[in-house]
Amino acid sequence: MSADLKFWYLRDHKLFRTLSFSQIKQLCIITGYKKAGKGDIIYFSSTDVPRIFFLKKGNIKIVSVDKSGKEMIKDIIQKGDLFGELTLETDSETYEYAQALTDEIIICSFLLSDFENLLLKHPELALSYTKFVGLRMLKWKNNYSNLISKDAKARLLMFIKDWAKKEGRAEGDKVYIENYLTQNDIAQIICTSRQTATQLLNELEEKQFITYTRKQIIINDFTAFEKIAG
Structure with missing residues (x-):
């Protein structure tokens, strides 16, 4: 170098x-x-x-x-x-x-x-x-x-919110996050099982708060997401 x-x-x-x-x-x-x-x-x-x-x-x-x-x-x-x-x-x-x-x-x-x-x-x-x-x-x-002090769902919401603020790319109401973490990584970060982390991510998708793939996480309405994340 x-x-x-x-x-x-x-x-x-x-x-x-x-x-x-x-x-x-x-x-x-x-x-x-x-x-x-x-x-x-x-x-x-x-x-x-x-x-x-x-x-x-x-x-x-x-x-x-x-x-x-x-x-x-x-x-x-x-x-x-x-x-x-x-x-x-x-x-x-x-x-x-x-x-x-x-x-x-x-x-x-x-x-x-x-x-x-x-x-x-x-x-x-x-x-x-x-x-x-x-x-x-x-x-x-x-x-x-x-x-x-917080349950697994609250920890996941807070983690995704902080991740979006640090590395997310905003386009209108949406925030795009490059997803370099596996579901097992996310589970370890929020101190829960992989099964629980997967279930919580699926729930957020079903309620249309996020769109989750291996390559990307999209927060569909960041203002609404911040409200539920606290």
Whole structure:
């Protein structure tokens, strides 16, 4: 990858906007880059060298695995998001991996040790990073709150509404979402069984709130959908 392309990948990320052009050029020396395709595993937390990752293009799912081997989707990573050892600490008791959901994935990354040194050298960057991670933690806290306070249908409605707002393409009253998730993925995200997720999606289709296919989800009237989603 050319030095110019590396530079603009970093310069374009809001986390590094506090740095000067020359400082960003210096980062290119220690930054790793990777491309991946749908289904590829990006990293395993239990075996790979600890890194901080920045997603430049595509979508990734973070899957946690418990001691019995049961998998659960912890998060969906979108363009501009960070993932990896965000707390700057490694935990041998937890195991997770990242897998590409879309056809073209572009990632830049830093070794955890290099990134820690970077934050020490640039206090303004450390402050931006703290805010960034704080927002991610707040999102996870809200997700947990929803799990214990809402039923599966309410969680599905909220998930689809948030997905539409982040990635949907509006045309009049309709919103089109590129569907890169399987029904099993959706079930894991809202913490229910695949059978229940399928049943709930079918109900939304029968009531004409959505049109669902493997490639696309169409919200037929987003205003009406927001009302039922709360």
